[in-house]
Amino acid sequence: MASFGYTLLLIAVVVTAYTISMAVVGHHTRRPRLVVSAEFGVYALFGLLTSATFVLVYLFVTNDYSVKYVQHYSDRSMPLFYKVTALWGGQDGSLLFWVWVMSVWSAIAVVQNRDRNREIMPYTIVAMSVVCAYFLGLLVFICNPFETYLATAPTDGRGLNPLLQNPYMVSHPPTLYLGYIGWTIPFCFAIGALAHGKLDYAWIASMRRWCLVAWVCLSVGLALGGLWAYEELGWGGYWAWDPVENAALIPWFTGTAFIHSIQVQERRQMYKAWNMVLIILTFMLTLWGTMMTRSGIVQSVHAFAQSSIGEYFLIFISVVFVVSFGLLYVRRSQLAPENSLESVVSREFAFLANNWVLLAAAFFVTFATMFPSIFKWVKGEQINVGPSFFNIWMIPIGLILLFLTGVGPLLSWRKSTGATIREQFTIPGILAALTFGIFWFALGIEHPAAVITFALSVFVTSTILQEFYRGTRYRMKNAQEGPIDAFVTLLNRASRRYGGYIVHFGVVLMFVGFAGNAFKLEKEASVTRGHSVSIGRFDVRLDDLVFEDDGQKNMVTAKVSVFELGADQSKATPIATLEPAKWAYRKPEDQVTTEVAKLMSLRDDLYLVLGGYDAEVGTAALQLKVNPLVNIVWLGCAFLMFGLTIAIWPARQRATQPSPLRRLWPSIAGSGALLIGLMATVLAFI
Amino acid sequence: MHTRGKQGRFDRYLVTVEALIGIGVVTAILGSSYGPAPTVTFVFASVALAFTAFVLFKMVVSLRDPSLDVSGRFRDEERDRLEEEKRLLLQGIKEIEADAAIGKVDAHDYAHLRGTAERRALAIIHHLRALDERWMNEAKRQASRVVPSSTAAPSPRASAGTESAAAPSTRHALASAPPTSASVIEVRAESTSSAEPSAFASSVAGGRAAPAVLFDDRPITCKINQATKNDLICDGCQASSPLDARFCIGCGRPLRSPSDESKPDALEDR
Structure with a gap:
């Protein structure tokens, strides 16, 4: 079966080569049938890689340890659930998964464009196939997931890393991959447009929705990763500026810049070359991030083992750089702007400023992530760049971005006059100033970054509410509609605009959650059975220590009762029982994981970790943390999904649906997304 | 034609359902021997392979299909x-x-x-x-x-004796055409006999009575064209604005x- 899987990969290489050649020849000889044949090649690639992926899953579920990859990342005691997800648990399998997702996206892109963009599609198909061919080359020649043991095969596997044996293993990597690889499709359309010289609206129209889908997948993937780290790693936070986390965040910055900047091109025919630069950079940064994660260049708690594929990635990135920017240079005259920037107080400039800040963030994070490796290469010494270094720079950058989130939508295209600025900014400005005053002077909170965040959050929220209010009022007046009808119609008719505002609100919520870090409480205590320790408004009592074994691992669980202290810190009310634990897996040998216990609410989280124990005395070393507002971050993600669902809802359906119920579909779908997000948050509470 | 389309769709659904039932039966038989997880994975892999084989076949066949070269040219x-x-x-x-x-x-x-x-x-x-x-x-x-070659050589009787009779009918066809007749393909018989449209239409419609209009595929710009012909006149400055304008171009x-x-x-x- 393993050799069959490898044969499928070999056929896939041949089909990809065929697709590339047919697309090129068909376009140059003006024979559409060859291009159609190339399109079938893309579908065939999807079919072949789907088959190969299922073959590998089959090898996992049948415990075929003659295959090295299966033996390295699974064992007989693992539940079926984790055997399937072990597909992306290691380097080789995750590369197969990468190229499979790419083939899925490519097939969808080709189906979508089978009747349009016929001029740029041949080059787009070539670009997509070249990316697939590169990853297939890695799989076939360097990281073959179907490689077998030459001698006797082991009778059992080594097992999956226990940190990966978590329900988030199902959702986090695929979502992140969907987002990461999703950016490849807009890049390929851009290359198609550059290669053909058809740099008008066609490629923008083709990839607009792709960008939003890629962006939301990447955002949700990042959030799920944060949630996973928060639950599994036991250090009490969700973002530690780990190189692997940063690898996904860096293209997110440039992608966010792109989806804002592209609007300027649509409305004002400006920033055409700049948009090309941004999409090329985004794709290159996804490759760069993949290289950082997989080459062993950077040290990380969840980077893949050191391998030789870094060099190949470097070569491919160089090729992409030369080809993309070479094409951009050749077509530079066609990318000249049709309008110029007339004022710095305009939406065009706000978007440009937003782009600069996001690019600054991307380059800072890239540099800081690579700095230890560069330092080691130059000086030969190993240093670490910790979260505090990132926070020094990223907090101001984040605050500027938050400010621009509020300012951008209120400015008009071309230029804003003093009167319009006064009209738009008076109420949000006053509310922000009041918030700052209340938090800083009245409440005496002396965390400048947190207080500024709260003030800016109020500013942005009020600008969003103001936009909704004025839009609704406009419709009520002009269409003689009631407020609810006007609001729903507003969401339906201008879904992209108002969906975007909801996304902005989600971002505001996330910033509020980030600001909660300033008020974090931490304590470590050794507690004997029957005794208690207090932190913030909580009192924690160790009731018992329980020792169990389920065949796969030894488990030590601390049974803990949590009480809420009254205002005078004396009267305690029992509110929950928690069970922080430590699990020692048999495979891989002596691998110990920390199972966190949490008491969650929107106000704060009580986060308990069992650091150690003394079974004879009955003592547990508990690490206690109170994380204020942390769950608002996840709520913000839910709003992000809700807003994006509204923003990307297909226009055609809305235009042809006359019934009032059907008009509500975007809102219903958006509410569904919000509900799913909220349910995920509630599940996380449990 | 319509019925055949429906029948074809029904046949496709039937084949799909039969294929799904077949896959289900095979899955059940294999599953009883090898366990559910391996069987389901195996079946999925097999379906993916069948799809691949079909697509590869289409990939090769499309190379020998010259109609694809023609159909591609109709896209503007x-x-x-x-x-x-x-x-x-x-x-x-x-x-x-x-x-x-x-x-x-x-x-x-x-x-x-x-x-x-x-x-x-x-x-x-x-x-x-x-x-x-x-x-x-x-x-x-x-x-x-x-248009068949017979129409290019009208009968002497028709060309000699019915021209005057043909002219009114042609005029009638043109007069009854919608205002945006540029978008409508008509059988015009200005310089030929009245028998010509019938001959042409017969060849197209299989002998049924021939309509003067062959097909009416009006492009969307005709609507815009029609709209811009009927401008709105501003009460204030008498300036002309397009029909879909909300504010006067002249005074706002x-x-x-x-x-x-x-x-x-x-x-x-x-």
């Missing part, structure tokens, strides 16, 4: 590009209107931005109209090629009647 990419740009411009105009209505843009900027967008949109509409005419002429040329006064204002879509962004 230039038109798609212009339609997309026009859509974005109209969307932009609506957004500017909305921004002006909620006080985000002052009057001067509103006039400038709207005027710029409108000029560009009008240029595109004109360009689209030209493309339509070109397309129509090409279609007519193609249609005239299809609202143009729409209250009944029209009951369906605003200025905030629509797509």
Whole structure:
């Protein structure tokens, strides 16, 4: 079966080569049938890689340890659930998964464009196939997931890393991959447009929705990763500026810049070359991030083992750089702007400023992530760049971005006059100033970054509410509609605009959650059975220590009762029982994981970790943390999904649906997304 | 034809259902021996392989299908590009209107931005109209090629004796055509006999009575064309504005009647 899987990969290489050649020849000889044949090649690639992926899953579920990859990342005691997800648990399998997702996206892109963009599609198909061919080359020649043991095969596997044996293993990597690889499709359309010289609206129209889908997948993937780290790693936070986390965040910055900047091109025919630069950079940064994660260049708690594929990635990135920017240079005259920037107080400039800040963030994070490796290469010494270094720079950058989130939508295209600025900014400005005053002077909170965040959050929220209010009022007046009808119609008719505002609100919520870090409480205590320790408004009592074994691992669980202290810190009310634990897996040998216990609410989280124990005395070393507002971050993600669902809802359906119920579909779908997000948050509470 | 289409669809559904039942039966038989997880994975892999085989077959067959070369030429990419740009411009105009209505843009900027967008949109509409005419002429040329050779050699009786009778019927056909008749392909018999349309139509419609109009595939720009012919006149400055304008191009006064204002879509962004 393993050799069959490898044969499928070999056929896939041949089909990809065929697709590339047919697309090129068909376009140059003006024979559409060859291009159609190339399109079938893309579908065939999807079919072949789907088959190969299922073959590998089959090898996992049948415990075929003659295959090295299966033996390295699974064992007989693992539940079926984790055997399937072990597909992306290691380097080789995750590369197969990468190229499979790419083939899925490519097939969808080709189906979508089978009747349009016929001029740029041949080059787009070539670009997509070249990316697939590169990853297939890695799989076939360097990281073959179907490689077998030459001698006797082991009778059992080594097992999956226990940190990966978590329900988030199902959702986090695929979502992140969907987002990461999703950016490849807009890049390929851009290359198609550059290669053909058809740099008008066609490629923008083709990839607009792709960008939003890629962006939301990447955002949700990042959030799920944060949630996973928060639950599994036991250090009490969700973002530690780990190189692997940063690898996904860096293209997110440039992608966010792109989806804002592209609007300027649509409305004002400006920033055409700049948009090309941004999409090329985004794709290159996804490759760069993949290289950082997989080459062993950077040290990380969840980077893949050191391998030789870094060099190949470097070569491919160089090729992409030369080809993309070479094409951009050749077509530079066609990318000249049709309008110029007339004022710095305009939406065009706000978007440009937003782009600069996001690019600054991307380059800072890239540099800081690579700095230890560069330092080691130059000086030969190993240093670490910790979260505090990132926070020094990223907090101001984040605050500027938050400010621009509020300012951008209120400015008009071309230029804003003093009167319009006064009209738009008076109420949000006053509310922000009041918030700052209340938090800083009245409440005496002396965390400048947190207080500024709260003030800016109020500013942005009020600008969003103001936009909704004025839009609704406009419709009520002009269409003689009631407020609810006007609001729903507003969401339906201008879904992209108002969906975007909801996304902005989600971002505001996330910033509020980030600001909660300033008020974090931490304590470590050794507690004997029957005794208690207090932190913030909580009192924690160790009731018992329980020792169990389920065949796969030894488990030590601390049974803990949590009480809420009254205002005078004396009267305690029992509110929950928690069970922080430590699990020692048999495979891989002596691998110990920390199972966190949490008491969650929107106000704060009580986060308990069992650091150690003394079974004879009955003592547990508990690490206690109170994380204020942390769950608002996840709520913000839910709003992000809700807003994006509204923003990307297909226009055609809305235009042809006359019934009032059907008009509500975007809102219903958006509410569904919000509900799913909220349910995920509630599940996380449990 | 319609019934055959329905029958074909029904046949496809039937085959799909039968295939799914077959897969289910095979899955059940294998599952009882090898366990559910390996069987399900195996079946999925097999279905993916069957799909691959089908697509590879189509990939090879398409190389030998010359009709694909022809069908590809009927797509007008230039038109798609212009339609997309026009859509974005109209969307932009609506957004500017909305921004002006909620006080985000002052009057001067509103006039400038709207005027710029409108000029560009009008240029595109004109360009689209030209493309339509070109397309129509090409279609007519193609249609005239299809006309059987018998029509090119009318009978002496027809050419000699019925010309005067044919002329009224042709005039009638033209008079009854819609105002935007440039978009309608007609069988014109100005210089030939009245028998010619019937002969042509018979060849197309299989002997049934021939309509004067072969097909009416009116492009969307004809509607715009029709609309722009009936401009709105401003009560204030008497300037002429397009039918779909809300404000006068000359003085900016609202143009729409209250009944029209009951369906605003200025905030629509797509």
